[in-house]
Amino acid sequence: MHKIKPNYFCIAAGLSSAVFAAPTTSWQEKTLREECSAFSQAGMRDCLAKKAESSQKTLRQAEEKLAGTLSRWDEDNKYVDQAKAALVESNKKFAEYRETQCEFSASLSGGAAGNAHEMHHLACISELNNKRAEQLRDAVSDLPLK
Structure with a gap:
């Protein structure tokens, strides 16, 4: 009987493309701007402001749920108490990072006219808030509870 040898190059190539493929989510900064692009520039800015506000609520809910989960943690x-204190500090550092990163993102609008700077900033805030909320949910998803 003839043995079939695996083609390790093809397997590695498949794994690398799966590992390094960028995830596509509906709350990525570019996607958010595209979703709001059907509006006038002022309408686009308002659309992005609503998305940023919604993402802030989502983040706040994730933070509250995580704090509640920590209170029920079987530890x-x-x-x-250490985890709760670390969460408070992490939330502060995240807010600082988000502001700095979103200023950078907004700066990439260059000399664009109108609300472009603010639209980049709002889309960035929305994306990072949603990513952070997901990160917090995932962090405690398998904690043993009392």
Whole structure:
């Protein structure tokens, strides 16, 4: 019987494309701007402002849920308290990062006219808030609870 040898190059190429492929989500900055592009420039800005506001609510809910989950975590109180303190610090650092990153993103609009700077900033805020909310949900998704 003839043995079939695996083609390791093809397997590796398939794995690398799966590992390095960029995920496409509906809340990526570019996608958000495209979703709002059907409006006038002022309408686009308002659309992005609503998306940023909605993402802030989503983030706040994820933070609150995570804090509640930590309170029910089946772990010594010492570690629960450490995790809660780390969450507070992480939330502060995230807010600082988000503002700095979104200013950078907005700067990439260059000398564009109108609300372009603010639209980039709002889309960035929305994307990062949604990513952070997902990150927080995933962080505690498998914690053993009391």
